[in-house]
Amino acid sequence: MTTVVRILAYSYAADHYDEYIKIGESTVIKCLKAFCNAIVAVYAEKYMRPPNEADIVWLLEEGEQRGFLGMLSSIDCMHWEWKNCQVEWQGTHRGRSGKKTLILEAVASQDLWIWHAFFEMPGSHNDINVLDHSLVFNGIVNGQLPPVNYVVNGHHYRMGYYLSDGIYPKLATLMQTIPHPTTTKEKLFAQRQEAARKDVERAFGVLQIKWAIMQGPILWKYEPDMSDMLSWVNVDIDKDISYEEGLVQILDTREKVLSEDFSQNGYQFDPEEIPELDAKRSKKAYDLA
Incomplete structure (x- = not known):
């Protein structure tokens, strides 16, 4: 898994991690194909x-x-x-x-x-x-x-x-x-x-x-191997967008609940207390902890 992600993220050759990971080139290629095919099979229909x-x-x-x-x-x-x-x-x-x-x-x-x-x-x-x-x-x-x-x-x-x-x-x-x-x-x-x-x-x-x-x-x-890998890359980008939009909905819901609680108790709600996230412009994930 480490080798597969590093190949995709850093464009390293398949034999780059022979000595570090102790895994052969042919095994790396098989793992890369299997990983891309699995992600596409699970998430392509949704994204x-x-x-x-x-x-x-x-x-x-x-x-x-x-x-x-x-x-x-x-x-x-x-x-x-x-x-x-x-x-x-x-x-x-x-x-x-x-x-x-x-x-x-x-x-x-x-x-x-x-x-x-x-x-x-x-x-x-x-x-x-x-x-x-x-x-x-x-x-x-x-x-x-x-x-x-x-x-x-x-x-x-x-x-x-x-x-x-x-x-x-x-x-x-x-x-x-x-x-x-x-x-x-x-x-x-x-x-x-x-x-x-x-x-x-x-x-x-x-x-x-x-x-x-x-x-x-x-x-x-x-070409089929490249097509599977490219499909995985597209699915991964769409998954990131969906995750960040989920954070937007959570933040909007949290802001609405706090606003209602404050207004019922006579307090003035300041929207700046809640981190704002514009999904259509920044697309950045915020920590909700």
Whole structure:
């Protein structure tokens, strides 16, 4: 367990702890795969899932507060270098940087909830090709996504959308910025859209900062192994968010109870006595002891 977490957190090689932990390289790799598969099997259904009706309402409220009615999340792709790419695949996996990469497409909300991740596309593809193979719109096509209802300028809409950059196609489910804004309204819209769509890029940054194995080139040889490991990383990030939101609810409940007790006894309640936690901005856990 110690070796597995250190490999994920510090991006050490599998044989780095041969003498310290007294465990062989092949055993470390087996433990790493088993650990990732176990975490994904237990928690993926709870955290790596499409949004339900309650999630849709919450995402719409979050988007409305930021000035985007009907916004569900933001979508984008990142490239992950694959050092040990097999020779016969190096041509198809060589990206624009000249390195062999694999592409991760993700949809993330403002609080870094990654509820869609599509992996294993070769690095020679662009975001449009990845979107063509992705399953992100399957819920809409098959009628499985909960209804999304909102009104803008008197028009009723029943389909949400995702914020994206300019490379994505012009679809009803994607909203890009204005490339060359001229008027004040266009400039304001472009500024707000470009700021809000950075949520998914911020999620990529958190993944790379928390788990160093995402920063450098991956050393594994097979794509399914990397896919399992990446799924575990996403599940872990979502678990942290859920834990911190639980602390928010505890603090809010504690503040409410104390406020009622103080008011009933004739005291004036000072909210500053309770640590404040803003889940949508700081995402920091506080000690309740």
